Amino acid sequence: MTQSSAIYKVPDVAGHTDVSYEEKARLFAEVKSDVRFSDYLYGCYECGICVAACPSARFYDFSPRRIAQAAAREDVELIYQQMQEDIWECSQCFSCLRCPRGNNPGGIITIMREVSINNGLNSAKEALGGYSRIIYKIMSTGTQVSPDMLQPDAFPDWGPETGDVSNNLDLWRRALPSDTLHTTSTGWDVSERTLVELYLIWFHTGALSMIKDVDSGLHAILQEIMEERLEDEGIEL
Amino acid sequence: MTIPMEALMHKKANFERDTERYHDFREELLNLADSGEIMLQRITGETAEVPTKYGRMKRIQKGHLWHHKSCGQCGHIPGYSTSIFWVMRKLGYDSLDPKDQTSCTAWNYYASATSNAAAQAAVAVRNFAAAHETGYYPMIHCGTSYGHYKEVRHELMAHPELRREVREVMKKLGKQLVLPEEIVHYSEWFHAMRHEIAAKQTRDFSNIAVTVHPACHYYKLVEGDAIYDPDVYGGQRTAVVTALAESLGAEVRNYSTWFDCCGFGFRHILVQRDFTRSFATLRKIERMKEEADPDVVLTHDTGCVTTLDKSQFATQAHGRNVGIAVMSEAQFAALAMGAHPYKVCQLHWHSADYRPLLEKMGIDHEQAWAEFQADLARLERGEKRYLDWDDVDA
Numbered sequence: 001m002t003q004s005s006a007i008y009k010v011p012d013v014a015g016h017t018d019v020s021y022e023e024k025a026r027l028f029a030e031v032k033s034d035v036r037f038s039d040y041l042y043g044c045y046e047c048g049i050c051v052a053a054c055p056s057a058r059f060y061d062f063s064p065r066r067i068a069q070a071a072a073r074e075d076v077e078l079i080y081q082q083m084q085e086d087i088w089e090c091s092q093c094f095s096c097l098r099c100p101r102g103n104n105p106g107g108i109i110t111i112m113r114e115v116s117i118n119n120g121l122n123s124a125k126e127a128l129g130g131y132s133r134i135i136y137k138i139m140s141t142g143t144q145v146s147p148d149m150l151q152p153d154a155f156p157d158w159g160p161e162t163g164d165v166s167n168n169l170d171l172w173r174r175a176l177p178s179d180t181l182h183t184t185s186t187g188w189d190v191s192e193r194t195l196v197e198l199y200l201i202w203f204h205t206g207a208l209s210m211i212k213d214v215d216s217g218l219h220a221i222l223q224e225i226m227e228e229r230l231e232d233e234g235i236e237l
Numbered sequence: 238m239t240i241p242m243e244a245l246m247h248k249k250a251n252f253e254r255d256t257e258r259y260h261d262f263r264e265e266l267l268n269l270a271d272s273g274e275i276m277l278q279r280i281t282g283e284t285a286e287v288p289t290k291y292g293r294m295k296r297i298q299k300g301h302l303w304h305h306k307s308c309g310q311c312g313h314i315p316g317y318s319t320s321i322f323w324v325m326r327k328l329g330y331d332s333l334d335p336k337d338q339t340s341c342t343a344w345n346y347y348a349s350a351t352s353n354a355a356a357q358a359a360v361a362v363r364n365f366a367a368a369h370e371t372g373y374y375p376m377i378h379c380g381t382s383y384g385h386y387k388e389v390r391h392e393l394m395a396h397p398e399l400r401r402e403v404r405e406v407m408k409k410l411g412k413q414l415v416l417p418e419e420i421v422h423y424s425e426w427f428h429a430m431r432h433e434i435a436a437k438q439t440r441d442f443s444n445i446a447v448t449v450h451p452a453c454h455y456y457k458l459v460e461g462d463a464i465y466d467p468d469v470y471g472g473q474r475t476a477v478v479t480a481l482a483e484s485l486g487a488e489v490r491n492y493s494t495w496f497d498c499c500g501f502g503f504r505h506i507l508v509q510r511d512f513t514r515s516f517a518t519l520r521k522i523e524r525m526k527e528e529a530d531p532d533v534v535l536t537h538d539t540g541c542v543t544t545l546d547k548s549q550f551a552t553q554a555h556g557r558n559v560g561i562a563v564m565s566e567a568q569f570a571a572l573a574m575g576a577h578p579y580k581v582c583q584l585h586w587h588s589a590d591y592r593p594l595l596e597k598m599g600i601d602h603e604q605a606w607a608e609f610q611a612d613l614a615r616l617e618r619g620e621k622r623y624l625d626w627d628d629v630d631a
Contacts, residue, residue, distance in 0.1 A: 034354070035354055035392065035396050035398065035399055036354055036392060039391070039392075039395065053496065053497075055497060055498050055500055055502075055516050055520070056502075056512075058516070058520070059512050059515060059516065060512075088504070091498060091500070091501070091502035091503070091505060091512075092347040092348070092502065092503050093453040093454070093457070093498035093501070093502070094384075094453055094454065094457045094458050095453060095457060095496070095497075095498055097457050097458070097460065098457075110346065110347070110350060113349075113350030114350045114352075114353055116350070117349070117350050117351055124350075127349075127504065128349055128351075129508075130507075130508050131348075131349055131504065131507070131508060134344065134348070134349065134507065135345065135349055135351055138340070138342050138344055138345050139342075139345070139351075142339030142340060142342070143308040143311070143312065143339065143340045144308050144309075144340060144342070144344040144345070145308045145309040145311075145312035145313055145344075145539075146308075146312050147312050147313065147315075149312070149313075150312075150313060155547070157510065157514065157547075157550060157551035158547040158550055158551075158588055159547070159550030159551075159588040161585070161586070161587065161588045162588075164585065165586060171613055171616060171617065172585075172586075172613075173315075174616055174622065174623050174624070175580070175609070175612060175613055175616060175623075175624045176315050176319060176583070176623075176624070177319055177322075177323075177580070177581070177624055177625050177626045177628065177629045178318065178319055178322055178334055179334065179623075180306070180311075180334050180335075180336060181311055181315055181318065181319070182623055186312075187306070187307075187308035187309070187310075187311035187312040187340065188306055188308075188311045188336070188338075189336050190336060190338070190339060191336040191337050193337065194336065194337045194338065194339060194367070195339075197363055197410045197412075198339050198360070198363070200406070200409055200410055201356055201359040201360055201363065201406060201410075202356065204359075204405075204406045204409060205353060205355040205356035205359055205402075205406060206353065206355075206356070207345075207351065207352045207353055207356035210351050210352070210353065211351050214351075
């Protein structure tokens, strides 16, 4: 597809400043070069089974079929638009794996999201707004859902029980019969050595670097925490 | 209009599996182990065999298991984890609850995408290597971890360059690229052990009606590896949870939107909860209530219990037709075996009202709560720092 054939082309894309066709082609090339991409796309019958099964399609202007079709047609204009908007609406439930062709639109979206993060796209920054604490928890503690996250002001719609948990947190955690679950700031007690190994994984696979462009402050904090612990262990990167 | 399930099931009564349809990964796994590319952790000791979607028999190791815990269960639904531990202890199978374990970190992967294939594979393999070092066999508590680890296994088998990258990372950790012979979810263990669980049942559940929400990441990701049984839904849906509930004498009722996800959405449950709440109640809870009117919804994954349970409070305020207790089948099985609703099953962490269910089970929840409060008072007086397994069975 050429630049001029994109009839839906507008000065901005999903509220974000448009970029050149070449830049869009480069982003798609990054998606396509991912090791998982060839396992996720085999063509499209346009049957719509994926849409019928998709929870996000019921509540948003979102379609897993459009994701698979745009990728199959290598429509870089539409793919860029999707990377600036649609991909963050996916629920990642993988109901779309019902596809009779064996496509995995949810998997394609996973890759598109990673490329959006890697390249600091505006949609990624917006989508991860208010999400820093989760990323911080996962990357620094190795568990993402901690008991002390259950705060009534964060989850007012979850009922009064959230307040009960929050008010009694330490006592209720100490009442759990399993030795590893007496924690309040992590899901369970993760050993020091395990964290060191996890940090090495984040560094050596480039996962830590991924957030540099979308949240430089968080990246700096995590890097400092990890480097300090690794230094304490006498490990040089 | 609801789906005419009985007519559909009758049409599919003669369904036969095509065993050739799904590639059996084990031969390839063995080849990789023989060539020294991976270290394979073998199943040992007593096992049970259960059928998977396309007929392959999956072996489930009964004891000497390494609990790969779920961060969401441990963090927000701790009675889910303690019920798994408790049932295993009651059946006399040994296990290890390790500190040398991270979560699968798939929340990063599926929600924020601040990870990549190599990092996710390395996290999985690090946990598998940690289990292998202890000699205990990994059993995965979280449906997402289970589904994601199967994806990781597939990616590692399919892509030599990914194996090389992960092996290099593992080398820096002083570990090998370890994969278990089978990736096993706790609900598969409960399914395989359902008759042993039923043999230890102390509470009558014959008047309890349940609906089952099958967890997407359990049976939609790498679907051929999930448990299906010709005797349960004619082999058309996963048999886990349902077969266990039936073994315990409960009545499993059908509803039309069983295939729908719960609405969890990973990022949605945290930052777009209006979607999660709407989907969970309009497409799941209200449909169940209208079509099946169950006493409890049983499911087998972390996010599903959270979503279906927590979404009902605000919806109830809008006068919607909701209000069903929600728990994992592990908690349900523990209750059937006589577990304490608060000391073991930790139901006070749940939001949807579970008390009418306990009453139907013949449990005096007011007395049980008083017993739990008495234990808490002992902790507050400093008589003990923590409760332990002896306390919960006292």
